[in-house]
Amino acid sequence: MRILVCTVLTIAAVLVAAPLRAQTYDPNYPVCIQTYAIGGGSIDCSFTSLAQCAASASGRPAQCYNNPYFAQGGGKLSRPRGVY
Secondary structure, three states: OHHHHHHHHHHHHHHHOOOOOOOOOOOOOOOOEEEEEOOEEEEEEOOHHHHHHHHHHOOEEEEEEEEEOOOOOOOOOOOOOOOO
């Protein structure tokens, strides 16, 4: 009976677990590069300026663009001071 319960729980755990996807856009950098290739391309968001990205993209099939998920304030939330 224990083996049956363990088997059912294991199968349920495997079916419930969804595959994880890696995040494509890094919210810490404002510029991304998308490279193109026959077997597939890639996106790398690790550039601090368009000029830096353009230098990396020079001479290969790639395109630089602004990161749509860039966190503008550096992730810090400012809270107004209350009056006491």
